[in-house]
Amino acid sequence: VVGNAKAAENKVAMCIGCHAIPGYKATFPEVYQVPMIGGQSAKYIENALKAYRKGDRKHPSMRGIAGSLTDQDIADLAAYYAQQK
Numbered sequence: 301v302v303g304n305a306k307a308a309e310n311k312v313a314m315c316i317g318c319h320a321i322p323g324y325k326a327t328f329p330e331v332y333q334v335p336m337i338g339g340q341s342a343k344y345i346e347n348a349l350k351a352y353r354k355g356d357r358k359h360p361s362m363r364g365i366a367g368s369l370t371d372q373d374i375a376d377l378a379a380y381y382a383q384q385k
Contacts, residue, residue, distance in 0.1 A: 303379030
C-alpha cells in the first residue's frame with residue numbers, strides 16, 4: 301500500500317482536533333500531552349496507527365479512531381503528516 305498525501309486531506313479532520321494544537325492536553329482517560337505528529341516519519345505513524353488498531357497500544361480514543369481506518373487510510377495519513385513541518 302502506497303500512501304497518497306493528497307488523498308489524506310479529506311481524512312485528517314479526526315486528527316487535527318488534537319494533534320494540530322500546540323501544547324494541547326487531553327483528559328481522557330487521564331491528562332496527558334498530545335503529541336504533534338506533523339513531520340514525524342511515515343513509517344512511525346503507520347506503525348503507531350496499526351498498533352492502536354491491533355490493541356498493542358492502549359489509548360482508547362486512538363484505538364477507536366485507528367480501528368476505523370483501512371490500511372490505505374493509514375498509509376495516506378502517514379504520507380500527509382510526514383510531509384508536514
